[in-house]
Amino acid sequence: MNDILEISALSAEQKAKIERLREAALHSGFDTSEYWYLFWKSFRENSWTVGLQTRYAKALSYMFENVEIALDPNELIPGRISSRKLTEAEEEEYKLLREWTMAGGAAPVGQESHMAVDYELLMKEGLRGISENIDRHLSVLDLNTPDGLAKQEFYNSAKKCLNAVVNFAHRYADAAREMAKTASGEDKAELELIADDLQRVPEYPPESFLQAVRSAHFVTFCLTMKPLKHVSSQYQLGRPDRYLYPFYERDIKSGRLTPARARLICDALAISINRRVPHGLSSGYMVGGRRPDGSVVSNDLTRLLMNAVADTRLVYPSVGFCVCADGEATPDEDINLACKILASGRSHPAIFNDDVIRRGLMMYGVSEEESCLYIHSTCVEITPANSSNVWVASPYHNLVQTLLDTLKDRDFGSTEEILGEFYLQLANRIRQGWKNECLNRYERTLSCDPLLSCFVNDCLAEGVDIERGGARYNWIMPSFVGLSNVCDALAAIEELVFSQKRLTLDEIKAACLADFKGAEEIKELLLSAPKYGNDDDTVDRRALEISDFIKNECKKYTTPLKNGRLVPSMFCWIMHDHFGQATGASPDGRNAGFPLGDGSGPAQGRERKGPTASLISSTKWDHAPFIGGVAVNIKFSKSLLSDNAVPLLAALTKGYLKRGGFELQINVTDRELLLDAVKNPQNHRDLIVRIGGYSDYFVTLSKTMQAEVLARTEHQI
Numbered sequence: 001m002n003d004i005l006e007i008s009a010l011s012a013e014q015k016a017k018i019e020r021l022r023e024a025a026l027h028s029g030f031d032t033s034e035y036w037y038l039f040w041k042s043f044r045e046n047s048w049t050v051g052l053q054t055r056y057a058k059a060l061s062y063m064f065e066n067v068e069i070a071l072d073p074n075e076l077i078p079g080r081i082s083s084r085k086l087t088e089a090e091e092e093e094y095k096l097l098r099e100w101t102m103a104g105g106a107a108p109v110g111q112e113s114h115m116a117v118d119y120e121l122l123m124k125e126g127l128r129g130i131s132e133n134i135d136r137h138l139s140v141l142d143l144n145t146p147d148g149l150a151k152q153e154f155y156n157s158a159k160k161c162l163n164a165v166v167n168f169a170h171r172y173a174d175a176a177r178e179m180a181k182t183a184s185g186e187d188k189a190e191l192e193l194i195a196d197d198l199q200r201v202p203e204y205p206p207e208s209f210l211q212a213v214r215s216a217h218f219v220t221f222c223l224t225m226k227p228l229k230h231v232s233s234q235y236q237l238g239r240p241d242r243y244l245y246p247f248y249e250r251d252i253k254s255g256r257l258t259p260a261r262a263r264l265i266c267d268a269l270a271i272s273i274n275r276r277v278p279h280g281l282s283s284g285y286m287v288g289g290r291r292p293d294g295s296v297v298s299n300d301l302t303r304l305l306m307n308a309v310a311d312t313r314l315v316y317p318s319v320g321f322c323v324c325a326d327g328e329a330t331p332d333e334d335i336n337l338a339c340k341i342l343a344s345g346r347s348h349p350a351i352f353n354d355d356v357i358r359r360g361l362m363m364y365g366v367s368e369e370e371s372c373l374y375i376h377s378t379c380v381e382i383t384p385a386n387s388s389n390v391w392v393a394s395p396y397h398n399l400v401q402t403l404l405d406t407l408k409d410r411d412f413g414s415t416e417e418i419l420g421e422f423y424l425q426l427a428n429r430i431r432q433g434w435k436n437e438c439l440n441r442y443e444r445t446l447s448c449d450p451l452l453s454c455f456v457n458d459c460l461a462e463g464v465d466i467e468r469g470g471a472r473y474n475w476i477m478p479s480f481v482g483l484s485n486v487c488d489a490l491a492a493i494e495e496l497v498f499s500q501k502r503l504t505l506d507e508i509k510a511a512c513l514a515d516f517k518g519a520e521e522i523k524e525l526l527l528s529a530p531k532y533g534n535d536d537d538t539v540d541r542r543a544l545e546i547s548d549f550i551k552n553e554c555k556k557y558t559t560p561l562k563n564g565r566l567v568p569s570m571f572c573w574i575m576h577d578h579f580g581q582a583t584g585a586s587p588d589g590r591n592a593g594f595p596l597g598d599g600s601g602p603a604q605g606r607e608r609k610g611p612t613a614s615l616i617s618s619t620k621w622d623h624a625p626f627i628g629g630v631a632v633n634i635k636f637s638k639s640l641l642s643d644n645a646v647p648l649l650a651a652l653t654k655g656y657l658k659r660g661g662f663e664l665q666i667n668v669t670d671r672e673l674l675l676d677a678v679k680n681p682q683n684h685r686d687l688i689v690r691i692g693g694y695s696d697y698f699v700t701l702s703k704t705m706q707a708e709v710l711a712r713t714e715h716q717i
Helices: 010-028 033-047 051-068 088-103 118-137 146-180 184-200 207-222 245-254 261-276 300-312 332-343 352-362 399-407 415-442 481-499 503-515 520-528 537-554 574-584 610-618 643-657 673-678 705-713
Strands: 284-288 319-323 350-353 374-378 381-383 395-397 479-481 633-637 663-670 688-690 695-696
Touching: 010 088, 010 261, 010 300, 033 051, 033 088, 051 146, 118 146, 118 207, 118 610, 184 207, 207 245, 207 261, 245 261, 245 284, 245 300, 261 300, 284 300, 284 374, 300 319, 300 332, 319 332, 319 352, 319 374, 319 643, 332 643, 332 663, 350 643, 352 381, 395 399, 395 415, 395 574, 395 673, 399 415, 399 479, 399 503, 399 574, 415 479, 415 481, 415 537, 479 574, 481 503, 481 520, 481 537, 503 520, 503 633, 574 705, 610 633, 610 643, 643 663, 663 673, 673 705
Parallel strands: 284 319, 319 350, 395 479, 633 663
Antiparallel strands: 350 663, 374 381, 688 695
């Protein structure tokens, strides 16, 4: 166990508990069939008798009343999918129900659930307090109007959903109390405490730090059940070092909580996220950043919640550490801890630039006060916390394919002519993507979520479901993949075709069509041309030009719902691999089928002048408008780290942020270890690597993705 925070070091017994929990998380399976089956069974039975939202609330209640409870004696933070399999008869019925729902307009479209709800409200009011607030809204409705009747259905459905969650928590409490009867020692005491706590929360405001953690996680687990979508959800836990800290501070001062117990709770929360969210997605929380009064958030929880990554060594939580440089700065203690965790080989935390992100949010109409409360909604996509119904990465755009289509069957006399046609093609794709997303989003027949609406501004205040436009922000965030490849391709064409005249454009296109078979010399020439990531303005200026075009093109579009905007991003999740597999060889020297660049930094293996030059190139364009997310990966060899690696990593991080970098992902690995994991995956099932905005287990990646990770430049520091 890696005890980075000696002040709250875990005991041997606590470490053993964490090991048992993490082992269970590594073997977690996710099958939502039981939940979906129960929901749709009730939903269909009521399909012709009541309104959509009422049907939803009835079905959600039926689901939570009948689903199997998942709980084991070691589980400190309950709330996960059970392992019960459907019977053969249920399976047959479920297939029919699924066909019926998909035909009825519940198709899985849109990158939803990429958000954080209002945990401050949950801490302050509890579900009962929120329900009482709904009663106040109901009492002033004019039921003689269609609008008043519509709001009445929404409010009553929201209340029924809240009550369903309360009853579900009570079922967990009953299960824990029953298990405690046959347990002994520490397990018995923990189960009895779970029963007592879930009898109170989330119905009422929490009275302790542990109750607050359990309330936040349990409500998030319940929100994750989105049967109308038929997709896995990955809600984030917001800013827990803010909304949980008052409970922590009070319990520590009173002696009710010890630092070691607090650390155990934070670690258990981290593990519970892994048991709630399927692998291959991304879910976690953010820490640090700035409050509206300008002060920096830095406390014991900030550090404990970061350190949970080191203790648990799992793919989740996806921790975003928000660093402030302007005005009052983030303490070096916090930055050094983050770098120490990363230097030890963990893939989190990701480092976010609070100043740049806040500036970007305000560009899109978020108030200065509200800009202090945002979330990396899964990977790096920034959405305002408490107030969002934002579709991220909708859609992804393949910049490399756009360039290949530009070059096809055309003659050009200069790189600028190529860029002109490239921009025309890209503009058409942005417009078509916007049109498609609007159709997907606003023309669905089965679309509502009265439970989620209870925790998102301004749904309750306006009496409008989140799926009908009740949220304060309704952005759509297209993401653009392959920037570095396009910059490298344009640089190669500029140098080899138009400047040195060593090749013709037709020769390059023919070589690409042949995937460089029989044209190996052309590939070597393309690879020898200047590359993005080496502080070379002849290449880097293209990133500035292309990003400016994307920013200005997206400004042209709005969406029908309140504050509807098209907000660009420059990250890829796993789409650089998916796009790469479907994209032919390109003029940057990339072979057909190989992944595109893994974010906004240089393409794999093309940094030739070290990490500083790489990060300088990556920050020559303005990241702030790309609030949909910017991911820059940088990889260091663990075997080549110097004794003073932590201060050097900290200095490099500060330099990147000072230059306006949006987000930095530091991956410290051993090439030999990765190669062994390719050969012997059974020995490395918990080996985690950073991908294009998120982290994943290396051995579960596709072969092309593993090759992409291995191809990245390993820097020495």
